[in-house]
Amino acid sequence: MRENLRYCVILPAYNEGRHLASVASRIPDWVSGILIVDDASTDDTAAVAERLTDPRVHVYRHDENRGVGGAMVTGFRAAMEAGFDVAIKMDSDGQMDAGELPTLVRPIELGMAEYVKGNRFRRTGRPASMPRRRWFGNVVMSFLTKVASGYWHVFDPQCGFVAITAPTLRRLKLDGVARDYFFENDMLIRLNVIDARVVDVDTSSLYGDEVSHLRIGRVGWTFPPRLLRGFLWRFVRRHLMNDFGLIGLLATLGLMFTLFGTLFGLYNWALSVSSRIPATTGTVMIAVVPLILGVQMLLQALSLEVQSSPGATETREYSRISGDPRSRPPHTG
Numbered sequence: 001m002r003e004n005l006r007y008c009v010i011l012p013a014y015n016e017g018r019h020l021a022s023v024a025s026r027i028p029d030w031v032s033g034i035l036i037v038d039d040a041s042t043d044d045t046a047a048v049a050e051r052l053t054d055p056r057v058h059v060y061r062h063d064e065n066r067g068v069g070g071a072m073v074t075g076f077r078a079a080m081e082a083g084f085d086v087a088i089k090m091d092s093d094g095q096m097d098a099g100e101l102p103t104l105v106r107p108i109e110l111g112m113a114e115y116v117k118g119n120r121f122r123r124t125g126r127p128a129s130m131p132r133r134r135w136f137g138n139v140v141m142s143f144l145t146k147v148a149s150g151y152w153h154v155f156d157p158q159c160g161f162v163a164i165t166a167p168t169l170r171r172l173k174l175d176g177v178a179r180d181y182f183f184e185n186d187m188l189i190r191l192n193v194i195d196a197r198v199v200d201v202d203t204s205s206l207y208g209d210e211v212s213h214l215r216i217g218r219v220g221w222t223f224p225p226r227l228l229r230g231f232l233w234r235f236v237r238r239h240l241m242n243d244f245g246l247i248g249l250l251a252t253l254g255l256m257f258t259l260f261g262t263l264f265g266l267y268n269w270a271l272s273v274s275s276r277i278p279a280t281t282g283t284v285m286i287a288v289v290p291l292i293l294g295v296q297m298l299l300q301a302l303s304l305e306v307q308s309s310p311g312a313t314e315t316r317e318y319s320r321i322s323g324d325p326r327s328r329p330p331h332t333g
Contacts (some may be wrong), residue, residue, distance in 0.1 A: 007105065008033035008084040010075030016092035017044040023090065024052055026098040031088075031326040033058065035078050037071040039069030040064050045092075045306050058082075067162070069183030073174050080166055088163045096161045098204050105163050106322065107199040112314040114196040117154065117189075118161035118203030141185070141223060148227040148306055149188035150234060151198050153312035157185050161203050168196050182226055189230040193237045197311035199318055247304050261291025 036049045038061045049059045079087040090096050107113040147156040171194050177188035239248035265287030272279045
């Protein structure tokens with residue numbers, strides 16, 4: 001059991017003047033710091049933040065809008081400078097239940113995770129309050145993020161209710177973290193490179209009169225290419241550069257065999273069509289055997305990566321042993 005941990009909650013805020021004070025007031029006493037990052041809001045968010053009398057509140061302001069990721073980078077850096085042990089992200093629009101904060105940080109306290117994230121779907125599937133369009137988008141993005149990040153046991157990557165330890169933050173290169181709404185997905189990709197254990201916990205989502213700044217159409221067009229780039233970057237960094245092991249070997253050989261079989265087969269097929277001379281059995285085998293072998297190697301590499309998803313064992317164990325810890329605060333100093 002980890003004791004004497006100092007927790008802070010980071011509230012990235014953009015035009016959340018209506019909800020900010022209410023959200024901050026519900027943060028429990030065992031949280032030592034509330035870091036509000038006003039991301040160049042055009043409403044009264046900054047004024048509302050400055051009027052808060054809670055001594056735990058610290059306000060940081062951006063002169064230009066940097067996106068939720070940019071606000072979180074500011075908050076993470078402030079948390080590390082202030083010496084907090086665990087940084088928690090909550091949205092400022094009231095969609096997250098502060099009563100679930102102990103649930104969120106419990107795997108960290110138990111030494112089971114370096115990064116914990118909420119999962120709004122584990123209890124009942126689609127939350128009744130979640131619009132169907134948003135639910136469908138989350139399902140699609142969850143699968144694509146599994147592939148890109150290598151965290152195959154993690155679902156609901158767009159949930160911004162997360163907690164991370166300070167040592168893990170120091171290992172990340174925050175300068176490269178995505179500044180927009182791709183932030184949550186990008187964090188998972190980067191955490192996998194450093195082999196950080198990620199644990200999913202059950203959380204709820206509260207939908208009211210808040211206005212979402214996330215556009216489903218824009219996400220659908222822009223996120224998949226970024227996830228593909230993230231996958232390639234992560235795979236090269238983790239399996240080829242940081243630790244060239246069996247997964248990297250199988251993937252490399254499998255890709256080479258697959259490309260050779262495909263290109264050789266296409267070339268000889270085109271040659272056969274143009275000359276009207278059927279390809280010999282030997283030519284066909286030279287194309288087919290490497291192709292089959294290559295695909296099998298790629299599938300085996302994928303299988304091994306799924307099995308080695310960092311935090312999968314801890315997520316299953318935590319789900320087994322956890323009851324409902326929301327009624328008790330974590331151990332604090």
